[in-house]
Amino acid sequence: MEELRLAEINAVADLGPSFVEVRGQIVIRHARRLSDYLNHPDPMLELDGGAIRQESDDFWEEVQGLSLNRNRVLIVSPTADADPGPDPKLVVSSRQVRIKILCRGVSVVGFVTVPMQATISSFIHETRARFLNVSQARLFPTHSSFRTQLGPALDFCMVNREYIVACVETRPGIGAAGEQ
Numbered sequence: 001m002e003e004l005r006l007a008e009i010n011a012v013a014d015l016g017p018s019f020v021e022v023r024g025q026i027v028i029r030h031a032r033r034l035s036d037y038l039n040h041p042d043p044m045l046e047l048d049g050g051a052i053r054q055e056s057d058d059f060w061e062e063v064q065g066l067s068l069n070r071n072r073v074l075i076v077s078p079t080a081d082a083d084p085g086p087d088p089k090l091v092v093s094s095r096q097v098r099i100k101i102l103c104r105g106v107s108v109v110g111f112v113t114v115p116m117q118a119t120i121s122s123f124i125h126e127t128r129a130r131f132l133n134v135s136q137a138r139l140f141p142t143h144s145s146f147r148t149q150l151g152p153a154l155d156f157c158m159v160n161r162e163y164i165v166a167c168v169e170t171r172p173g174i175g176a177a178g179e180q
Helices: 034-038 120-126
Strands: 004-014 019-029 042-054 059-067 071-079 094-101 106-115 130-140 153-160 165-169
Touching: 004 034, 004 059, 019 034, 019 059, 034 071, 034 130, 034 153, 071 106, 071 130, 094 130, 106 120, 106 153, 120 165
Parallel strands: none
Antiparallel strands: 004 019, 004 071, 019 042, 042 059, 071 153, 094 106, 094 165, 106 130, 130 153
């Protein structure tokens, strides 16, 4: 019998000149992690039930189902079902790196787990995952047109590597403009 699990998410996707925000449920099969599901090579991400709103609207349109192009999703954050993380038997020695990621519309400050001997730059170049996992994330708009209801602080989110313009390892106390 196939094991099914529901993960509730919020996501921001790129429409070109603006963004669209989505919330809904993903059906995860075979006890996979949410990050494994998001990094699957299939170009479309299927959501069951939820809502969608364009950046300029305050109106959320309720939908039965929704298909999103994974390559156009900028940020995904679980709302009710956090990613359980890697299997402890498969984990290599790692360290937490405080990073600042600059993307179109938003900068993300948080922590990324990288192998002990890797730099954040080498990790981003070598990983094959579409999304980079960021814990204790804080979102800062880089221009006034980026509005989201994700919230400024997230326990966990995933940032699409295709949207990363710059990623730097930061020191404690150094982050987005105005943050200490």
